[in-house]
Each structure stands twice: as C-alpha cells, then as structure tokens.
Amino acid sequence: MTGTLSTTAERLYLSMKELPIVSPHGHCDPSWFAQNQPFANPAALLVTPDHYVFRMLYAQGIPMADLGIGAPGAEADPREVFRLFAAHWHLFLGTPTRLWMEYVLRETLQISQPLTAQTADAIYDDISERLQQAEFLPRALFERFNIETLATTDSALDDLAHHKSLRASHWPGRVIPTFRPDGVLDPLDPNFAANLAQLAKITDHSLDSFDSYLAALRMRRAEFIDCGATATDHAIDILHTEWLADPGPLYLSVAKGTATQEEARRFYGHMLIEMAQMSIEDGLVMQLHAGSRRNTNRTILDRFGRDMGADIPLTTDWVNGLDALLNRVGNS
Structure with missing residues (x-):
C-alpha cells in the first residue's frame, strides 16, 4: 500500500511539476514588480x-x-x-x-x-x-518561478499606482489587484470613519446617503477591474449575512459612529450580500475568508497595530452564515 501511495503521489506531482503558477491570493507588494529594485x-x-x-x-x-x-x-x-x-x-x-x-x-x-x-x-x-x-530582482524571480498570474490583495482605498505602472510597462508578467473592501464595509474596523472619508475623497462622492456609498464602491470596483482585477476578498471572523429591506438609516448610523456592535454586525452582513450582487453585475469572483479571529493578542494590537499575527481559527457555520446571501443571489 505504501508503495502504491508513493507511486501515485509521484505520478501526480510529475504531471503538474512544470505547469505555470496561477496565484489567486499572493501576499506580495505590487511595488516589487513595478519598481524592480x-x-x-x-x-x-x-x-x-x-x-x-x-x-x-x-x-x-x-x-x-x-x-x-x-x-x-x-x-x-x-x-x-x-x-x-x-x-x-x-x-x-x-x-x-x-x-x-x-x-x-x-x-x-x-x-x-x-x-x-x-x-x-x-x-x-x-x-x-x-x-x-x-x-x-523581483521580475527575474517571477519569471524563474514560472508564474503566469499573481493576484495581490489591495485595500479599497489603494490608488493602484503600482498596478497602473505595471500595465503601462512592457514587462509581460501579469500582476493584478484583488479588491479587499473590509475597511469600508465593516463598521467595527477602528478606522471605519476615516476610511469612509478617504473613500469619499478618492471617488468624489458625498457618501451622505446609502445610494452614494454604493455608487462609490461600484466606482472603485470598476477601477480595480480596469487594472486587471478578477476577484474580491472579504475577511470576517464569525460568518453572518443578512438582507436588510431598508439599510439607509443603519448606514447613516454606522457612518456617524453611533451604531451598536450588533447593528454594525448586521450592517456588514448586509454589505456582504451587496458585494455578492455587485459580483453578479461586474463578474468579480467573491472570496470569503471566514473563521479566523484576528488580532487576538490585545497587547500586540495596542502596541503594534492590526494584523501582527495572533490569528486563531474559529468554528464556522457556513450553512446558516451564508443562508441569506445564497438565498438572495445563489440562483443567479
């Protein structure tokens, strides 16, 4: 049995060993390839x-x-x-x-x-x-590794300057952005208010209404698509989606910072469905990274900021968590 498994594993490995790499979630800085220093x-x-x-x-x-x-x-x-x-x-x-x-x-x-x-x-x-x-150099390594496509993960507020520079260059390597809008979707993000202000500035939308907010998000998605983006990326620790019949008043509350934690959670659950609907419109594949509680070490969070490790997995209820989203768009 051991020999059979070994032979099968080797055969499978050899069948794909020389295939190019398509990396849909590469934690790389696009400036590496734009500047090639x-x-x-x-x-x-x-x-x-x-x-x-x-x-x-x-x-x-x-x-x-x-x-x-x-x-x-x-x-x-x-x-x-x-x-x-x-x-x-x-x-x-x-x-x-x-x-x-x-x-x-x-x-x-x-x-x-x-x-x-x-x-x-x-x-x-x-x-x-x-x-x-x-x-x-970064571009030489990209070519040596036989990378066909590398998707970076970029904030919804990123100016995409390095991606634009790459597209304007004559280098044939394909490095594309991925739209990660958590900072402007999740009211529990400590920088949510500042992020909304930045979103309003870079899109020239007032964001004084829910419709204006959605229009700004659509504009950013379109700019990412123009730079080659094929996907969005969303991180949520406890998966929850919920369709709100009238999200406007709740949007104004979260924008002002007066919403409760439960209201913030419900708003983000609604916005995940809005993102799914936009994906049906513009074709971006929606990626969900659920079930990882981030920044669990509060001392590290307070002293060094977010995303400095201390991620711990959680049990994830995909069935109930995605129920509202799938029953809204799952047949589209």
Missing part, C-alpha cells in the same frame, strides 16, 4: 514581514522591537535581527514555516550550509550579495 536585506525579506516567523520568536520571549517591528521609526540592525532568527531556528522544527523557509534558502537563494547561530553572518552576507544580482 533589489530587496533591502535578508531580515527585511525573510523575518520582519512574516508574522508566522516573528510570532514564534515573540512567543519565546524575544521583544518585537528587537526584530525591527514597532511604531513608525522603530529600527533594528537587520544583521542583528537575522542573528536572532538563526539562533532560534530550532524552534521552527516540525512547522510549515521551517519547510518553506528551508526551501527558499536552499532552492531559491542557493544557500548550501545549514542555518545556525554560527553560520548566521556568513549566510546573511551570501544572501545580501545575491539580492543585488540581476537574477534575484
């Missing part, structure tokens, strides 16, 4: 942007500030950050992080020696040297 240093590439990495280190008592993570202006010597990472490399044994990081070091960055506290400086220097070479 060398990555800054090994720590900025491998450690500080990856909350799976720094969360493990923080859990073992390493201060975030020592990893170069903190309030604007906080700095740390990138070589020291990489030394800390290497000295605690053993903590990642048996984790997916270890598997993909070892692959990156060995296959992508061509580092042959094992990562240890003793080899940290030599490996740091080797990576730094490679990052300055033409074959390690």
Whole structure:
C-alpha cells in the first residue's frame, strides 16, 4: 500500500511539476514588480514581514522591537535581527514555516550550509550579495518561478499606482489587484470613519446617503477591474449575512459612529450580500475568508497595530452564515 501511495503521489506531482503558477491570493507588494529594485536585506525579506516567523520568536520571549517591528521609526540592525532568527531556528522544527523557509534558502537563494547561530553572518552576507544580482530582482524571480498570474490583495482605498505602472510597462508578467473592501464595509474596523472619508475623497462622492456609498464602491470596483482585477476578498471572523429591506438609516448610523456592535454586525452582513450582487453585475469572483479571529493578542494590537499575527481559527457555520446571501443571489 505504501508503495502504491508513493507511486501515485509521484505520478501526480510529475504531471503538474512544470505547469505555470496561477496565484489567486499572493501576499506580495505590487511595488516589487513595478519598481524592480533589489530587496533591502535578508531580515527585511525573510523575518520582519512574516508574522508566522516573528510570532514564534515573540512567543519565546524575544521583544518585537528587537526584530525591527514597532511604531513608525522603530529600527533594528537587520544583521542583528537575522542573528536572532538563526539562533532560534530550532524552534521552527516540525512547522510549515521551517519547510518553506528551508526551501527558499536552499532552492531559491542557493544557500548550501545549514542555518545556525554560527553560520548566521556568513549566510546573511551570501544572501545580501545575491539580492543585488540581476537574477534575484523581483521580475527575474517571477519569471524563474514560472508564474503566469499573481493576484495581490489591495485595500479599497489603494490608488493602484503600482498596478497602473505595471500595465503601462512592457514587462509581460501579469500582476493584478484583488479588491479587499473590509475597511469600508465593516463598521467595527477602528478606522471605519476615516476610511469612509478617504473613500469619499478618492471617488468624489458625498457618501451622505446609502445610494452614494454604493455608487462609490461600484466606482472603485470598476477601477480595480480596469487594472486587471478578477476577484474580491472579504475577511470576517464569525460568518453572518443578512438582507436588510431598508439599510439607509443603519448606514447613516454606522457612518456617524453611533451604531451598536450588533447593528454594525448586521450592517456588514448586509454589505456582504451587496458585494455578492455587485459580483453578479461586474463578474468579480467573491472570496470569503471566514473563521479566523484576528488580532487576538490585545497587547500586540495596542502596541503594534492590526494584523501582527495572533490569528486563531474559529468554528464556522457556513450553512446558516451564508443562508441569506445564497438565498438572495445563489440562483443567479
């Protein structure tokens, strides 16, 4: 049986090994490919942007500030950050992080020696040297990895300047945006009021009525589509959709910041259905990331802001959670 499974797995792998990569949810910055500049240093590439990495280190008592993570202006010597990472490399044994990081070091960055506290400086220097070479620039790596399409994830308030620059360039790589509007849909976002003000500014809509608000969202979706977008992306911890017969008064309440938490939850549940209806109109595929409670570590949230790790999965009731949405648009 073991041999059969091994043979089947190998056959399946070999059948797709050379196929191009189509990445619908790539956590990449479009500026990498628009500007095509060398990555800054090994720590900025491998450690500080990856909350799976720094969360493990923080859990073992390493201060975030020592990893170069903190309030604007906080700095740390990138070589020291990489030394800390290497000295605690053993903590990642048996984790997916270890598997993909070892692959990156060995296959992508061509580092042959094992990562240890003793080899940290030599490996740091080797990576730094490679990052300055033409074959390690973002566009060259994109082509080497045989990526056919890479979809980034972009705020509804993003000016899409880097995507526009890419579309105007002669580089054939396909990097497209994904419309992520949570910041202007979810009243429980602490920056919701400021986000609405920014949405009004960039769309030149007053947002003084629910219809104006919907029109601004449609305009932004259209701008994303013009830059190649094919999908939207929505994150919600406890999945809830609800169709409101008259959402106008509730919209005015959430816009003013006077809605209760329950009213805010109901409004976002309604807006997910509005997004589904807009997807039927404009063809953007609607992606739902439900069931992950984010920012659970309040100390980290207060000191370092949102999306610094501490995501914990929740049991998700897809049947009841999507009932209102699917019964509104599921037959379209």
